[in-house]
Amino acid sequence: MALWRGIPGFIVRRLLLGLLTLFVVSVIIFAATQALPGDAARSILGRGATPESLAALREQLGLNEPALQQYLDWIGGFLTGDLGTSLAANIPVSELLGDRLLYSAFLMLIAALISVPLGIVIGAVSARRRDTAFDHTMSMTTLGLAALPEFVVGLTLVVLFSTTVFQWLPGVVVTEPGVGPWNYPKELILPTATLVIAVVPYTARIMRASMVEILESDYVEMARLKGLSERLVLWRHAVPNGLAPTFQVAALNLAYLAGGIVVVETVFNYPGIGLALVEAVQSRDMPVVQALALLIAGLYVALNMLADIATILVSPRLRTSLAAR
């Protein structure tokens, strides 16, 4: 079976494994949402609901069907691209989340575009100037920032730049519905900065660690002995080899961003899927909660897989060992 061999085989195996993971996740999500107390009908109608109107709405929402049937309906719909209907808004989930997915992806993308290169540069330079003042300062700073949860970072930035110390930047994203957040560059600064601060420390520290190892390796020594400039040694010979573990960390962090935006979007009122998730949980809007949980899990699995594949592609040793199998 040629399909199972070499790099294509590896990718196929990873894909299948990813799907299995997602299946397990979907069962867990469904079970968890079933176990939550309270129900959507009560939450939609409010305290003033009468028993008759509750019963009617439960029937209409399909809340009376057996759990297995509800699960099969849900997952079957999901596979055919039907994410179900929001219980709260009474419109298709895909319609409710369409814009918001785009907005969150945009926020993640700019955060990634800034944080990954920044992390790599900080890590590489720290390794290059090991044990200098720069290195120590960066080590302490990244360690400190890595220890802070995003909401602390976010609120601190708000206090510093928006409300209390300086009043330079808007501390909350107030956008018009239907107008993309990219039309509000000033509003985007603080949420993006929060996400960047959440991701850069990890990337930088891993990059530094792997670079320190590489800079002491024989082939780097060899390059130096050949008389290459230190700059050329670093960026042409050492950095490409240090990227493999960094890819892993960057991908994990991006996956982490998908979860982190829940907190960041709440702090800044950013109209993405994170805020939608918080609202959906508050209003027991299960189809939305389920769809978002599964989407975020899917993103996690996909990013990890991409990182593995990228790692193999940039590591000659792994590449050849897989090809030989």
Add this chain to the structure above:
Amino acid sequence: MTSADEALSREVERGMTRPDLLRRAAALGIVVAAGGSLGPLTEAALARTQIRRGGTFRLAVSGAGASDFIDGQHIVAKSDIARLMTGWDRLAYIDEKFRIQLELASELRAEKANQILIRIRPGIEFHNGKTLTIDDVIYSIRRTATKKLGLFGNGAFQSVDPKRMKKLDNRTVRLFLKRADVTLIEAFAQYFQGIVPVGYAPKSFRGGPLHTIGTGPFKLQSFTPGRQSVHVKNENYWRNGQPYFDQVVITNFPDDSAKVNALLGGQIDAMTDVPFAQVPVVRRRNNLKIFISQTGAWTPLCMAVDQEPFTDVRVRRAFRLLANRPQMVAQGLSGAGRIANDIYSPFDPAYAGDDFPQRKYDPEQARSLLKAANKENLTIDLITSPADTGMVEGATIFAENARAGGVRVNVKNVPGGELYGPQYLKWTFSADYWGTRSYLPQAAFGSLAGAAFNETHWDKYPNYPRYARLYRQAVATVDDRKRAAVIRDMQRMEYDDGGHIIWGFKNLTDAYSTKVGGFKPDRGTLNLNKYGNGFRTIYFV
């Protein structure tokens, strides 16, 4: 100083601006000096109010997310209330001092205890240009009375007979009630009793034909549930000179801190419900104001009088003595409220809570009552939920207080969906929340047999038939003083034997930018002076 000047000065207080006044003065035949100078009184009043026309007022509210809707006669979340207030007027409204004032009605009175006459003002137009007639009023009353629509005001319309409304002319109708009910006038004055045009969304409060049409100060321009709505000035609004804003934008914020940050950063002009911890932050700013409304809202602990251990009145009395009310208000509400005496409706003219001896924290007395009832060393669950401020805090402090009386209270903090889930109104001991109402309407909601939210099962109390008889007598008594005496007897029964522990009345704590003027202290249920009376009595200064 002329009487015309006085009249104009009053107009200013009611919200007229200089150009309006000049026009009005001309119309009244008042001679205005060259340069358009008005009388001294009027000038002073104008200077005092400094009303500027126009601008976009931006409000932040907490919402229900994607399930938000807009309807002239129904609400669930605060966001729905704010939006309802933009677009609809009622027959009457409850003013800042909790008095009933006429609005669309020029006459609204009980001719007899079971007969009400409604006459509306002439020449008022809906947003779509249609003139308001009595048919619209009849339709509005019928819509609320339609039980299966599940509208918020339905419960207060039990005495309305939708079939027996006699149209006398285009502006007048006479209602023949199923029974005597003097509370109906106040029911008509509730903010959610908007007058809607004939044919208005007949099937649902989530939309339908004409569902954005009212007579109110603003017309709906756009609405994205869970996000934002934009309302534009109704140029044909019937109240002279109002509203002042060109536009009102209402934005949902699921997170209270984000609202505060938006206010501090100048991205919004006003917000509802400042979290207690952030009140000092807002206070420190010169350009912001904290706005406190002393309301009659309450978060009682409810004892089911027909369930053990509360079947014994001595246990109920003991529990009421186990509430350290000053501590509950000071800590549970961060001082944003005042203590209460187990009686609701503090703004009802017949309120007697201040006349009965104030219950004090007395664990010793409670202990001996429990001993007499043979209920020492009680352990009991208290179900509460963060559905409203004070519910969890009050329950927790009560549990702490009760220990001194030898009672172990296990506080079960559950999500709102569970407290108000299938077990709601069946719990033995639970917390709940209420807004501001007069005594009789509140009793109809929460204490009578068949009341929608009879959380204490008061109708199972052995002496309840007397209470029910007093209620029937009260709603049939048109004379205010005689009715007050009957209501007082009802309160006495609840004070002595009832199942509510009413430990405090809460303040609403809102905030706004000093760029905005016109907010007046308000005793009602709604935030921000009823959202500036539907955003029409507030303005940029």
